[in-house]
Amino acid sequence: MPIRCEIVSQDRVVYTDDVDIVVLPGAGGVMGVLPNHSPVLTTLQFGIITVRKKGEEQFFTVAGGVAEVQPDQVTVLADAAENVEEIDTQRAEAARKRAEELLQKGVGPDTDQYLAIQAALRRSNLRIDAAQRLRRSRRS
Structure with missing residues (x-):
């Protein structure tokens, strides 16, 4: 069932x-x-x-x-x-780079903008890691 x-x-x-x-x-x-x-x-x-x-x-x-x-x-x-399988790794890499650049500009850690950038960075890292790790394991 x-x-x-x-x-x-x-x-x-x-x-x-x-x-x-x-x-x-x-x-x-x-x-x-x-x-x-x-x-x-x-x-x-x-x-x-x-x-x-x-x-x-x-x-x-x-x-x-x-x-x-x-x-x-x-x-x-x-x-x-x-x-x-649908993750566009180039797009995820670009999103990660944008988020890292925004964080380097010195956004205050107590702001909504900082939290949004952190979430975008976490999501792009997750997408990149998943695509690399799980696509590789399916090919093996």
Whole structure:
């Protein structure tokens, strides 16, 4: 019996399918969800969502959000999410460079702008790391 997995970002549905297991970067740590899991609501950390179906794995970056787990469904409402296979590493590198340059300009650490730049830097680093690490492991 599979579990339904839906990953939704602010602008689109990223993934929907019936799967065997979903692994989430929850607030309390990495969390595996199988069919008939107890209901849970958790916030998500910046990290990787792994979805396994019939032995095949797909990976998605997630930059915050929440996940609702029901016995027959996992719903991820992400601040930002994308399939690792779709990551444009050149664009992510450019975003990282822009964020680093803005931080070097001396934005005050107690400002909303500083927090936004830090979040952009974390997201671009996550995207780059995921693309390099997970795409390489799929080729092996």
